[in-house]
Each structure stands twice: as C-alpha cells, then as structure tokens.
Amino acid sequence: MPKTHKTIYLDYAAAAPLWPAVIKRIAEILQLSGNPGSLHEQGYTLKQRWHDSLGSIAQQLGCTPDELIITSGATESANLAILGAINQLLQHETVHCISSTAEHAASYSPIKELERRGADVTWLAVNSHGQIDSQQLMQALTPTTRLVSVIAAHNETGALQPIHEIVTTIKAAERQFGHRILLHLDAAQWAVWQKLNLHAIGADLVTISGAKLGGPHCGLLYVRRDTPIEPIMYGGGQQQARRPGTEDVASIVGLAAAFDETWKFLAAGHAPTIKTLRDQLGTALEQAFPQLIRRDLPNGLPGILHLTLPGLDGEQAVYALSETGIAVATGSACSERLGTEDHRVRAALGIKPQNQTATLRISLGWQTTDEEITRAIPIFIDILEQTLAQAKLTKQLQASGRDLSQAYAKGHDE
16 A cells, blocks of 8 residues: 555654644754864853753652763663662662563663672563552562662553552562662653652652653653762763763753643643543454554553454554554564563463464554544555455465475375
C-alpha cells in the first residue's frame, strides 16, 4: 500500500518530535561561539544561558539547580545514578540491591554490572503490566539493602508503579535497619505525562530523557542534595565534578524549552484527549481482532497502547505499516535490534514464548490528531490482517518443507 498522506507518527515513547520552541531556542544558541568555561564575553554569555536554563528546569521540577546533572541521555543518567551511588560501597561492605525483571536496559544493565562486581541483587517479578508488588518489595528488603531501582512508568505498557507505597515501604525499612536505602526511579516516560515535584516524590535519584519530552536527545539526573554519588567519568570538573565535560548549552536550553512546552500541554488538559484517541484505536483493533491482548491500563500513561496479537510477525507489521506512512514499534527502541532484551522484558510481562514476536507498542503524543487516528484505523486493520495471513502461509510452507525433507531423508535411507 503506497504512502498517500503525511506520515502518522505513533512512536512517541521512543522519541517525540521536537517542539517548535525547542528548535527555535537551540537554533539561537547554535549561532553563538565559544566555550562556557572560557572567561571572555562569549564564554560568559554561554555560561549564563546554561545557568538560566538549569534554574528554569529546577523550578519546573521543584528542586534546586545543584541537584540536577545534564548527561548525554537517560542511559548515562541511569548508569551514573546506579553505579555512582553503589560502586564505592562495594569496596568495603556487603551491598544488596533490588530491582525488577522488567526494567529498561538503561537501568537493568548497570544493576547486572553491580551484580557482576559482587553485589547481591533481588529481581522482583512483575505482573502482566510491568508493575511490582509492594508487599514483595517489603519482603525483599534486608539489613544490607542499599538501593532500590524501579521504572516509574513502564516504557512498554505505560503502567504506573505504586510510587507512594514504594517510598513508604523503603522509609519503614530505613527506620527498622537504621541506615539509608536509596531509591532510583526511571522517570523517562513518567515525566512526559506527569508534572513532577522531585522533592515531594521522595526518591533520591531520578532519571529523565529529553527525547521523550520533545526535546534534544540529552538526559537529566536528579540527585537529592544529601545523596552521595561518585562520578563514573573523569575530566575537567564541570557540574560539581559529578559529570565532567564541556557543558552542552544547546541541549540544556532545548531541554528547558521542552519542559515548558510539555507541561503547558498537560496544563491545557490535552492528556485526556490523547487517552481518548489511544482508546479509540485500541477498541477498533480489539473489535477487529478478538484474540488481541492489551497490556496498557486505563489509569496508566495516556499515550501508550501495548498489543499482543497471537500469530502476528511484529517486525513485518512495523515494516508494512511504515510503507503506508505509519510509524510504530514492536517495543523499546533501545532493544528492538537486540532480541534478547525484547524477550527478557516480554517474558517478564508473562507473554508466552510463541507470542513474544507478536507485539506492537503504539504511542501517541502532542502532535497526534483525531484525523490521524481516524485515518490510521482502517490501515492498521488491513495491514494486520495481511501480516497475519502472510505469517500463517509462511508457517504452512515451513511445515511442508519439513515434511518433504523428512520424506526425502526416509526415501534416501531406504
């Protein structure tokens, strides 16, 4: 089916289109020359833009500028949070960490690295939406627990963790054991749909992605002021020596604009509209395919629709939809080309092995319109029907090939 209209972009959970204000502010910064560390006027101008933007972001997030670190992306932020907070402790004491089996690779991998370095790690099971059980968390906490790391809103299903219960459980354990237990939240998806007050949440470390907010592909790490953290890179001492390197002024200016625009979008009441559009598409697909399974929740993130359609070849469906001008994903962009990561998360969600390649993650955002979803529905149904039929035919051909091979082998033996 050839492309006849403008692309319908439905992969916001991977990266949202840049807000016009973000493009404008970054373009303005790129006209300036110099290094923000230089003492001349050009350097001072850039440094001032850095501090102004950092102050703006801190105000939006309900924290102070010295509690924020700008990084290259949410993956670096998560690595700095997890390794920077725990690696030093491993050198002189037994350290226990808790996380879930369905974490994004950005957090899962550094925790696996801590495990390789000698940390004890408890991997909590999740339900079919990716949520942990706070009772299981309570039972997993021990006198040596030093870190709990969970994804605040699941990047595949959009399901929200019981954050308040998690914080309350950890605080009770701190009183019982007499020492601090750090809480790290991966808020890359959560920050898109919830105006966060980081001091009020009660977490010690929070990672955020600029790309999900319609900003530049940079990362943000919140480190509560009294939280010890060691750098994982070394250099010139920028950002209080916690993340050295020449300050990326263009990224922080763009990120500040992305926060402004995203939360104005939420304040204007657009989230319920996006949820309605998501459910309009989801309901239409459920009616067309009764065997379809949805893992997004009514009270989860409004923009994410997670589907499992038994018998579907998810990658083929993504390619076919792309040919029609519709952009979706089979799952996290960070793991789509790494089959083991895809299967790890899907297995954790309870998706049967034969259905782990039969998933689609459709995600809506600030540019999504009613006209786009209305136009997309019949295309989705048509493409999914064709892809299902093709997958069925492929299986039949494979079975016939095996039968012929076995018959040939039997005849040859005789």
